[in-house]
Amino acid sequence: MNIIEVRNVTKRFGAQVALDNLSLSIAPGRIFGLLGPNGAGKTTLIRLLTCINVPDEGDIWFQGHPLVADDVARIGYLPEERGLYKRMTVSEVAVYLAQLRGMSKKEAVSSLKQWFEKLGIEAWWNRRVEELSKGMQQKVQFVVTVVHRPDFLIFDEPFSGFDPINAEQLKQEILELKQQGATVILSTHNMASVEEICDDIALINRGRVMLEGEVREVRRRFRQNRYTVTFEGEAAALTLPEWMQILSQNTDSQTTTLELQLSDTHVSNDVLQFFVPRVAVTSFGEILPSMNDVFIHTVQSQNESK
Amino acid sequence: MSKVSVIISREFLTRIKKKSFIITTLLLPVLMVVMMVLPIYIAHHSEKVCTVFVLDENDYFLNQFHNTSKVKFEFPSGELEDMQQRCINGECDAVLHILKGNQSNRANLFFSEDPPLSLKSDIGEQMDEILFDRALQKEFNLDIKKYKSIKDLSHSDIQTLQIDENGQAKEKMVEMNRIVGMVCGMLIYFFVFMYANQVMRSVIEEKSNRIIEVIVSSVKPFQFMMGKIVGVALAGLTQFVAQIILVVALLFSVQLIVPELVAGDEATTEVVSQTGTAFDGAMVASDADVFGDISAFYSFPFSTLLLCFLFYFIIGYLMYASLYAGVGSATDNETDSSQLVLPISLPLVIAIIVIFMGLSPQSEVVRWLSFIPFTSPIAMLYRIPSGVPLWELLLSCGILVVTFLGCVWFAAKVYRIGLLTYGKKVTWKELFRWLRM
Numbered sequence: 194m195n196i197i198e199v200r201n202v203t204k205r206f207g208a209q210v211a212l213d214n215l216s217l218s219i220a221p222g223r224i225f226g227l228l229g230p231n232g233a234g235k236t237t238l239i240r241l242l243t244c245i246n247v248p249d250e251g252d253i254w255f256q257g258h259p260l261v262a263d264d265v266a267r268i269g270y271l272p273e274e275r276g277l278y279k280r281m282t283v284s285e286v287a288v289y290l291a292q293l294r295g296m297s298k299k300e301a302v303s304s305l306k307q308w309f310e311k312l313g314i315e316a317w318w319n320r321r322v323e324e325l326s327k328g329m330q331q332k333v334q335f336v337v338t339v340v341h342r343p344d345f346l347i348f349d350e351p352f353s354g355f356d357p358i359n360a361e362q363l364k365q366e367i368l369e370l371k372q373q374g375a376t377v378i379l380s381t382h383n384m385a386s387v388e389e390i391c392d393d394i395a396l397i398n399r400g401r402v403m404l405e406g407e408v409r410e411v412r413r414r415f416r417q418n419r420y421t422v423t424f425e426g427e428a429a430a431l432t433l434p435e436w437m438q439i440l441s442q443n444t445d446s447q448t449t450t451l452e453l454q455l456s457d458t459h460v461s462n463d464v465l466q467f468f469v470p471r472v473a474v475t476s477f478g479e480i481l482p483s484m485n486d487v488f489i490h491t492v493q494s495q496n497e498s499k
Numbered sequence: 500m501s502k503v504s505v506i507i508s509r510e511f512l513t514r515i516k517k518k519s520f521i522i523t524t525l526l527l528p529v530l531m532v533v534m535m536v537l538p539i540y541i542a543h544h545s546e547k548v549c550t551v552f553v554l555d556e557n558d559y560f561l562n563q564f565h566n567t568s569k570v571k572f573e574f575p576s577g578e579l580e581d582m583q584q585r586c587i588n589g590e591c592d593a594v595l596h597i598l599k600g601n602q603s604n605r606a607n608l609f610f611s612e613d614p615p616l617s618l619k620s621d622i623g624e625q626m627d628e629i630l631f632d633r634a635l636q637k638e639f640n641l642d643i644k645k646y647k648s649i650k651d652l653s654h655s656d657i658q659t660l661q662i663d664e665n666g667q668a669k670e671k672m673v674e675m676n677r678i679v680g681m682v683c684g685m686l687i688y689f690f691v692f693m694y695a696n697q698v699m700r701s702v703i704e705e706k707s708n709r710i711i712e713v714i715v716s717s718v719k720p721f722q723f724m725m726g727k728i729v730g731v732a733l734a735g736l737t738q739f740v741a742q743i744i745l746v747v748a749l750l751f752s753v754q755l756i757v758p759e760l761v762a763g764d765e766a767t768t769e770v771v772s773q774t775g776t777a778f779d780g781a782m783v784a785s786d787a788d789v790f791g792d793i794s795a796f797y798s799f800p801f802s803t804l805l806l807c808f809l810f811y812f813i814i815g816y817l818m819y820a821s822l823y824a825g826v827g828s829a830t831d832n833e834t835d836s837s838q839l840v841l842p843i844s845l846p847l848v849i850a851i852i853v854i855f856m857g858l859s860p861q862s863e864v865v866r867w868l869s870f871i872p873f874t875s876p877i878a879m880l881y882r883i884p885s886g887v888p889l890w891e892l893l894l895s896c897g898i899l900v901v902t903f904l905g906c907v908w909f910a911a912k913v914y915r916i917g918l919l920t921y922g923k924k925v926t927w928k929e930l931f932r933w934l935r936m
């Protein structure tokens with residue numbers, strides 16, 4: 194059973210169609226990357242999932258039943274535009290937000306204290322929010338998002354504003370939450386992090402799903418018959434056949450690495466059959482397009498077709 | 500605790516814990532009491548008897564001045580310079596030099612230390628009276644003593660009575676009715692303005708510091724809006740009640756320490772009217788006459804007034820606060836909000852102006868304003884003490900309730916969309932478009 198199923202959802206704001214008959218599903222226990230250019234409808238979709246807005250048409254199912262407002266207690270949402278009450282202390286704000294998510298005050302305090310200790314921020318407990326740096330506030334916001342142990346988490350651009358160390362820490366926390374059984378939606382423009390931690394993705398543009406599937410499978414779908422070969426010696430000694438073009442070449446004192454573009458008529462074995470008799474190959478592999486390439490290619494080709 | 504009560508308690512607690520809240524709660528009553536007591540205190544303490552040396556170049560006023568509780572007149576012989584020197588030496592407080600002339604109505608008042616403000620007018624009044632008496636005597640050959648006793652006896656006493664349908668006449672205090680109505684209207688006006696504005700500011704703050712999306716992903720915007728409105732109102736009422744208690748307590752303790760300052764004796768009334776702190780005739784009358792007449796006081800529609808006050812106060816505040824919240828949600832900052840707020844706040848301002856113009860509670864304008872829901876909380880309360888037909892009262896309440904529900908619906912719609920709309924300068928036209936979303 195999918196944790197989320199979006200079925201033919203349309204959402205309009207006046208004349209503008211933000212989501213256009215959109216359907217997608219998210220399997221439990223996975224990290225789902227929600228990708229798309231600015232204004233694609235990601236935030237609108239998230240706001241429907243968190244019951245901030247309601248769809249004009251279509252419906253959303255959550256854990257096997259139509260999504261209702263009470264389900265929001267099972268959802269943790271870290272919006273892209275996030276803030277805290279500046280004049281309250283960190284603990285006051287955190288307890289307040291945890292209570293709004295349905296925890297009792299006692300539960301909230303003990304659970305928050307555990308999280309603060311885990312992230313090494315317990316010294317901030319009684320500080321005022323305005324004394325904290327942006328990155329520090331982001332950490333508090335992360336804690337507030339996960340404190341009520343939701344089954345389903347939505348992070349909208351979670352890494353923005355973090356330094357590399359804190360971003361890494363956050364990434365590990367997200368992976369840990371997944372291991373504990375949570376399902377995560379990660380909406381981000383940071384494609385490297387998508388490749389690193391997402392299991393599945395959906396790319397939406399102009400309110401429609403353009404691309405959907407497992408990350409590796411999606412990348413493979415966009416494979417361009419490109420390979421990388423590393424061998425001992427220099428490339429100058431070789432005469433390459435016509436069906437093999439060098440995209441880039443990298444030589445150090447002992448080895449050479451070539452990135453090759455094959456023509457459609459040839460496959461990986463043809464490359465090996467060419468190199469193995471001539472040089473000592475030390476490594477060989479296919480170059481899959483990065484999510485970044487997939488993203489740009491998909492969005493541009495759609496925009497051109499319109 | 501339900502979510503709404505969590506919201507109410509946060510809104511309430513963060514407000515009453517604010518320094519500015521505590522300061523205004525304490526400072527305002529102190530200021531009020533000081534403003535009430537200080538003029539009286541000053542008057543009491545400047546009430547030493549002033550000695551005035553009179554030098555009359557015509558001997559016209561010689562021994563004509565009579566001494567009062569404040570001024571003592573002496574008529575020593577000698578030159579002006581002589582007397583001025585004695586004034587400097589502190590033998591007298593002022594020297595009145597009446598100049599030579601036919602009418603003898605010009606004079607100089609010399610002093611070395613500032614005399615009480617009322618000294619000049621006290622002397623002037625006596626001079627006027629003396630001159631007038633002289634003129635009467637000269638022109639009409641009157642017996643001044645007899646004339647004065649006649650004048651004192653000729654004094655009218657008008658009572659205001661209202662006749663009901665049965666032809667029964669009841670004593671009514673017109674001034675009292677108006678004042679009570681005005682005070683009730685003003686209370687509502689200030690409360691709505693101060694606290695509805697606070698609601699709006701807080702909505703804008705939540706929007707601009709971007710906490711709002713975190714919140715509305717856990718509670719319904721409508722719940723959040725109502726929680727906020729109620730929380731702010733509770734904080735406001737707390738402040739209100741605390742201030743009233745403080746004022747009473749302060750006045751009480753002042754009375755204990757210096758009894759003559761607070762007691763409503765004649766000196767006080769006199770001083771109040773003299774120092775010009777009284778607003779108008781009606782207000783001065785309030786001290787002397789209005790509270791005096793107990794029987795009129797008892798015929799006053801207290802329970803109706805109290806019930807209606809609570810009703811109009813609560814519904815009026817809720818209506819305005821939700822409108823302010825809706826408008827606040829549509830803007831990103833306070834400067835942009837002012838043009839959206841203006842059309843909402845205008846009716847309140849108009850109502851309060853109409854009341855302060857002194858229009859009769861029975862006039863057509865006030866009657867119409869008491870039906871229009873945006874002005875009725877003020878206008879109807881102004882009317883109630885003077886008596887309002889039941890059907891008119893019920894109609895006004897009904898219209899208010901219907902409008903209130905409409906406003907809450909409107910505000911909730913706008914709030915829901917406005918909260919997450921950034922960077923747009925929203926107009927009223929745009930707000931109405933949101934209603935269809």
